[in-house]
Amino acid sequence: MALELNKLTDQVSGMGETLAARSTELAARLPQAQAALKSMVDDDPILQRKIERALSFHWAGAIPTNEPVHARFPCPAHPERANIIAADGSQLYPNRHGIALYYLINTGSIIFPHGIDDAPTCASEPHLFYKNDDMYMGEHLIQGNLVDSQRDLAELRELARLTATEGESVPTLAMVDNGLLLYLGLHSSNQRRSDEILRDYLRALSEIHTTGAAICGVIDRPRAANVLRLLHVAELDKNDFQAEDLRQLGDYAQLTDRMLFESLQPGERSALFINASPENMEKYMPRGHKIMFFYVNTGSIDQPGILRVELPEWVAIQPQQLELVHAGVVEQARFGSGFPYVLMRAHELAVVTWKQRGQLEQMVAGSMLRSGVSPIISRKAQGKKWTDGG
Amino acid sequence: MNNSVPHIPIGRLLRSTTVGFTFGCSVPEPEVPLFGDFVKAPAQHGQSEVIGLISDILIEDDPFVRQLIAAPDLPEAYIQDQRKNRQVPIEVSVLTIGYRRNNAVFQELPPQPPMTLDYIQRCEPEEIATFTGSHDYFALIINTPDTSADELLPAALQRAAKARPADERRFFMLQAGKELARLLANDLPRLNTLLRRIQVIP
Structure with a gap:
């Protein structure tokens, strides 16, 4: 007997009603969050102190930059000529019930020549892992999250290789379909392997920096609430709050930053924020790769499509590179139904059927x-x- | 028969039956493949060559292409990516009209169809002229249930005429018209339509 769909009728019906009620309830609380963002004062020393205290509790919020937190920036002009490079990976996990223990990472890449009529350059590169060092962490079989991190690393290495070969003759933007923080690897039980992957990942970021290319990570339908955590901290009455006070978001519980920025006009981006997560502050920032982010609307007025775009500080502080990231994501999304075309193609090149x-x-x-x-x-x-x- | 790899293959066979076959190819060039072209495919382990006419060219779509259709001002690089890099299948259907074995031409269905992944080649003018030296293959075209038969025969005859010296083309078409008149004596409207379409094009 397979799945008996008829037995799910009532449950599915109940689910639909619950989802509708939750959506209504969240929509009712959203204006309060949007008003709080709008009324937030720049360079508020009290808020600065609160943020510093929150950081001491490993707070995963958002730190404002020199851009007002409620600022909106229209899409800048795209350079007439630019190379947009994307890489994406897919993986086959080790299967202990299969004929042999191995895993596969396949990396697809595309160099899109914006501004000329040539066809993009596409490639895919498979890599099979089967040696003992690949498969085992001591006595234990490699975990899925480490395979994921290896895949993320392979993507970034491919971007480093491609940005190096493309040179600095035209503005170059590299993209990955993910954030730039390797959460999965860092939570692994095998710290040594995680550290190696992180070291290599940051090295690849440095190599991309050296080429003069910009890089960003694009996240569709983001669930993050970093900015909402900032609003929550700002509204805490006492200055001597404890870690416990940061665990819940109070009136903003279950809301997401994506909802908060759904009022962005098509093409507009939000202000830049620093990701305050411990991974960023403790692992990335000391090695010169502080990760920042903004939200951008690549949809329409009727159907907003909010993407979260992560980028290193060394990209964000250069106005031309920041504009290239903003314009590049919006331009590419015009031909990908709101998601960058090059990322869709890189995925298509990587996927293993x-x-x-x-x-x-x-x-x-x-x-x-x-x-x-x-x-x-x-x-x-x-x-x-x-x-x-x- | 020559078993070596043909010099200019235009595609590889996807599927076949005795009465026709389908091959896949990459983006069409301006001159190949064309509706009505004579093509050949090896069969019987290279002992024979099946000869057919391209009767349909199908360019498949997919959801990715569909969403691009609606995009305004689509830059050329996106179009080139879809055409040159993506494996969008292009299927070419061929109606079998005969075969060749030991340098003899047979205008009838072959004993075996070509095999999957065999190379498909365009016929050379001399091969077309030799094959169309008689008109028994007309019946295979006229009797096909495909509604494009009355488009296919004139197109094929134009190719066959062009494969001959200019001073022989008019006589060739005249002979073809006589054969059609014999085959379609009981279907004068259809005969009239076909005869109007097999004029010699300089």
């Missing part, structure tokens, strides 16, 4: 047989093949 996965499995099986090893899947996997039809 089920059919390709099966073909790779056959290649691996053939190689094993030639080496005198029998490729056998687990009994559980065999059972699933029979029952799932796969």
Whole structure:
């Protein structure tokens, strides 16, 4: 017996009603947050002290920059000629029920020549990991979050390679479909491997910096609430608040920054903020890669499409590079239904289909047989093949 | 038969039956493939060559292309990316009209269709002139249930005429018209339409 959809009718109906009620309730609380953002005073020494205290509690909020927090910036003109480079990765996780232990990272990339009529340059680069050092952390099999971090690292390395080859002849913007902070790797149980990945990741960021290219990470439908946490801190009555006071967002609970900035006009971006997360302040900032972010509307007035764009400080402090990021994301999103076209293409180049996965499995099986090893899947996997039809 | 890889393949075979086959190719060039072109594909492990006429060219879409359709002022680089880099399938259908084996031409259905992934080549003018030396293949075109048959035959005849010296083309078309009159004696409206469309184009 498979999923009996008829038994879900009442639950799905209830879910729809609950979602509608939640949406109404959040919409009712949103104006308060928007008003708080609008009324926030620049260079408020009391707020500065509150932020400093919050940071001591590993607060994952947003730190204002020299731009007023409620400022809005229209989309600047795109350079007539620029190279927009994107990389995206996909992965096959280790499968302990499969014929062999390995994992795969496939990185797709595209160099889009904005301003000329040439076809973009596309590539994909697969990499198979199967050695003991790749697969095991001591006695334990590598975890999925480390594979994800390896994928993120592969993306950034590819961007570093491509930005180096493209040179500085035209403005160059590199993009990834993700934030620029490696949360997953840092939460891994294997600290040594995590540190190595972070070290290599920051090295790749430095290499991109050296080429003169700008870089940004683009997040669609962001769930972050860094700016809302800032509003919450600003409204705390006492100055000697404790960590406990920061855990909840009070009136802003379950709201997101995306909702807060949905009133941005098409093409407009919000002010820049510094990501106050501990990863940024403790790992990235000391190595010269403080990560900042803004929100931008790549949708329409009727249907806002709010993207979160993360960028290193060394990009944000150069007006021309900041404008290239802003204009580049908006221009690319014009041809990707609100999401950058180059990121959609890089994903398409990276993705490993089920059919390709099966073909790779056959290649691996053939190689094993030639080496005198029998490729056998687990009994559980065999059972699933029979029952799932796969 | 020559088993070596052809010099200018225009695609590879996707699927086939005895009466026709379909091949896939990349973005069409201005001159290949064209509706009505004579093409050939190896069969029977290279012992024969199936000859056919391109009867349809299908350019598939996908959701990515569809969303770009609505984009205003689409820059050329996006168009080139879709056309040259993405594997948007272009399917070319071919109606089989005969085959060649041991230098002999047969204007009838072949004993075997070509195989998947075989190279498809455009026929050379000499091959077209040789194959169209008789008109028995007309029946295979006229009797096809495909509604484009009455478009396909004139297009093929124009190719066949051009494969001949200029002073032979008018006579070739005249002979073709006589054969059509014999085949379609009971369908005068259709014959009239076809005869109007097989005039010699200089």
